[in-house]
Amino acid sequence: MTHLPIAPVLIAAFSGFLLTLASRAPLAFQRAFSLLATAAGFVAAAIGLHEALNGPLVYALSNWPAPFGIVLVLDRLSGLMITLTATVALLALLAAVRGWDERGRLFHPLYQFQLMGLYGAFLTGDIFNLFVFFEILLIASYGLLLHGRGPGRSRAGIKYVVVNLTGSALFLVAVGTLYGVTGTLNMADLAQRIPHLSPADLPLLRASALLFLVVFGTKAAVIPLFFWLPDAYSNASSPVASLFTIMTKVGVYAILRVYTLAFGAPSTGIGGLAADFVMAAALTTLAVGMLGSLQARSLRRLIAYQAIASVGTMLTAVGLFTVAGISAGLFYMIQSTLTLAALFLLADLVCAERGAVADALTEGTGVRTWAPIGLLFMALAISVAGVPPLGGFLGKVMILDGARDHAWSLWVWAIVLSTSLVAVVSMSRAGSVLFWKSHHPDKAIKAVDRGVFAPVCGLLALVVGLTILAGPVSRFTRSTAADLMQPSAYIEAVLSNRTVITKEGGDQQ
Amino acid sequence: MNLEFFVATGIGAVTAAGIYLMLRARTFPVILGLTLLSYAVNLFLVATGRLAVNAPPILRHGTDHYTDPLPQALVLTAIVIGFAMTAFILVLALRAQRDLGSDHVDGEE
Numbered sequence: 001m002t003h004l005p006i007a008p009v010l011i012a013a014f015s016g017f018l019l020t021l022a023s024r025a026p027l028a029f030q031r032a033f034s035l036l037a038t039a040a041g042f043v044a045a046a047i048g049l050h051e052a053l054n055g056p057l058v059y060a061l062s063n064w065p066a067p068f069g070i071v072l073v074l075d076r077l078s079g080l081m082i083t084l085t086a087t088v089a090l091l092a093l094l095a096a097v098r099g100w101d102e103r104g105r106l107f108h109p110l111y112q113f114q115l116m117g118l119y120g121a122f123l124t125g126d127i128f129n130l131f132v133f134f135e136i137l138l139i140a141s142y143g144l145l146l147h148g149r150g151p152g153r154s155r156a157g158i159k160y161v162v163v164n165l166t167g168s169a170l171f172l173v174a175v176g177t178l179y180g181v182t183g184t185l186n187m188a189d190l191a192q193r194i195p196h197l198s199p200a201d202l203p204l205l206r207a208s209a210l211l212f213l214v215v216f217g218t219k220a221a222v223i224p225l226f227f228w229l230p231d232a233y234s235n236a237s238s239p240v241a242s243l244f245t246i247m248t249k250v251g252v253y254a255i256l257r258v259y260t261l262a263f264g265a266p267s268t269g270i271g272g273l274a275a276d277f278v279m280a281a282a283l284t285t286l287a288v289g290m291l292g293s294l295q296a297r298s299l300r301r302l303i304a305y306q307a308i309a310s311v312g313t314m315l316t317a318v319g320l321f322t323v324a325g326i327s328a329g330l331f332y333m334i335q336s337t338l339t340l341a342a343l344f345l346l347a348d349l350v351c352a353e354r355g356a357v358a359d360a361l362t363e364g365t366g367v368r369t370w371a372p373i374g375l376l377f378m379a380l381a382i383s384v385a386g387v388p389p390l391g392g393f394l395g396k397v398m399i400l401d402g403a404r405d406h407a408w409s410l411w412v413w414a415i416v417l418s419t420s421l422v423a424v425v426s427m428s429r430a431g432s433v434l435f436w437k438s439h440h441p442d443k444a445i446k447a448v449d450r451g452v453f454a455p456v457c458g459l460l461a462l463v464v465g466l467t468i469l470a471g472p473v474s475r476f477t478r479s480t481a482a483d484l485m486q487p488s489a490y491i492e493a494v495l496s497n498r499t500v501i502t503k504e505g506g507d508q509q
Numbered sequence: 510m511n512l513e514f515f516v517a518t519g520i521g522a523v524t525a526a527g528i529y530l531m532l533r534a535r536t537f538p539v540i541l542g543l544t545l546l547s548y549a550v551n552l553f554l555v556a557t558g559r560l561a562v563n564a565p566p567i568l569r570h571g572t573d574h575y576t577d578p579l580p581q582a583l584v585l586t587a588i589v590i591g592f593a594m595t596a597f598i599l600v601l602a603l604r605a606q607r608d609l610g611s612d613h614v615d616g617e618e
Contacts, residue, residue, distance in 0.1 A: 135594070139597065151608045154601070155609060155615070155616035157605065158536060158598075161598050162531070162539060165594055166531065172550045175554075175583070176583075179557050179579070
């Protein structure tokens, strides 16, 4: 179990390399291998989550003790994030092997490298290493975004890459400033050193902390840094867009991790500073995302705007920086990620059956198999809008409850509730245009076969299952949030050398 | 006028030029701007280890004049990544120009 934290990263890395070598092998082999590797990654992530329940696991790369070497840390939050990633990745890949992966070479290697970057970003305990994993996941995502070609993709691709390269440059400036002031980049070590900094260094530290907020905000597509997202997500092939629903969560994860751990010390004043920015940005993001979904003219654009709004909702909860708030945010994140991933996959089926009209929100050719597609859309729309009985509703209630004593509570309540209404309007309008007003299917278009519903149904089943198990899940997110607000166990685990492996192999106690 | 002043001014000038070029409408100047910005960032990263002359980045017994090796390791990584990204966006820009028939960042005039 000593090597468990690095297992998901290694599985994805090695299968990525092998699949690159096998890129001319028969597609059936590549599909089988890729599915197998992703499933193995899921198993490793799930075991990791289970093990992390007993306290953080630390893996010192090359056996260099922290803070001198890089560490991977598998705690509850990381375990949750990698398991969620692996779940979405497995189901999106099941959808991709039904045809999307034929439309260009190297789909499978890129997919694995994307997963490697995601797992690494969630696991690392070092800020510079976080940058490196960000770059890995970004360069793989550039390839995946452009997969399948098309002018729309090239146009969206340029913007996406330029925005992210600028973000990377800012990330490096922030890292450099942070290192110049503190002399370390290990997050646990930062947490210990920052309270002892001389007051003269604090302005520089604050500048660096806020630069990190800008960088992570870009990844999370927060106002005003979201303009790249609707184009990128609505132009990407749908399994890729489905996997990309995790990508914005990387930004939210990084904000959560860095501001509770590295900059968590109250003496620096960064917490309060960041909380105000996060809150204002989150509420604006939520409002703008929902308004965007009202004006969207195609289903995939609508879902992309819903993805922006969901980041806004999550960050609203996270921005409370209380146990209840973060717990609610994590609960909402699980639901909304699964729901949005399912919606992107469903949009692809709508496109396939409507022919030339594709997913445009205009009356025209209807879908042939309206029964599963329309009903699935309704269930997912309920979840995304946060209407009872599905889990999105519970998440929003927890957020409202968590915000009760907060200074911004009035704003949180007003915006979360009114945007839920907007979500109901935009989703039901899209549903009625697509499934009621367009009721003449084109006889020339073949109905999609039943197998394509499996990934969407799988994701929906998870949403329903998590709603039924809301009690245990919310207890888990609550203890995760408690760990984050009280990071002493994490710091202790990283900075004591007890997990370093000795030459004899066993754990040195 | 000390070394710090010149390095800081240089970084500032390169950053300003990079940002100006990034705000242009054609892909080629934008890419040049990104490249300049990444040069400026790399210089900045080296400078975070403090500027020292004739100091090796290696700690040995008996040496008390050395410089911090970590920023140099960081900047090497950053250079490699920056280089790969520049190569990628260059290819992407060429393809976008071919697909869209325009080198405007919006894909149309």
